[in-house]
Amino acid sequence: MKTPLIPIDILSIYKNKAGNASPLPSRMAQCTPDTHAAIFNIAKDLAKKGGKLILSDLFRSYEMQAQSHQDYVSGKKKAFSPAPGGSFHEAGRAFDLDLSEIKVSLADFWKIAAKHGVLPIVSEPKANQSEAWHFDCRGSHQLVYQYYADGKGTNFKPYTAASASGILSIGVHVDAFGANQKQAAIQSCLIRLGKVIGNIDGQIGKNTGKALDELGVKFDLKNVDGMLTAVENLVQQKFPGEFVAA
């Protein structure tokens, strides 16, 4: 099956009419099951230190990401926001938080987050820099990141490849793959299953055939849906926490 998105009930920076903090609005309050678990585990650890995990953003649909990118391009929004297809927000795997509420240093927060598989997007724990508030739960897509970082894929930067992989895995369109969304999703699955198949580009052929064969899946270009379901099921067996809420 595809990686599902599940609703998450978490406090946000947004206030209700009475001026009290309200939950993250439902259009944003969706994430993968492993991200859901990570967020609550981080919140629990933070609570022990007197801090709160208060979110300002989580899931973005294709349209929401396009708007966010447009706001960056037009200068309405200062923080960088990539075009659709390049953000873990679109995979339900990234969140932005209110750093003034964590009550621990950003360096300490990084340690707490890392314990639960959540990584910052900036390279140093300096709270005053742009995007210091953004964190990703990359899950198995970290394998895609590493694959590209190791030079086994060359058509994207590692971060873009990993986020595209995450977006494909929930069944959302990634422009870079045009009419070959399912083929690209098969490639993402194969990489996460440890296979080396070249780039994620939606062009499947010899390399994909060989990898599928090794996994006991029949390579049949007339049955792309069947191949995708088969490899998604293998990914689910390998990473069950990404498919079912703990």
Ligand SMILES: [Zn+2]
């Ligand atoms: Zn963000």
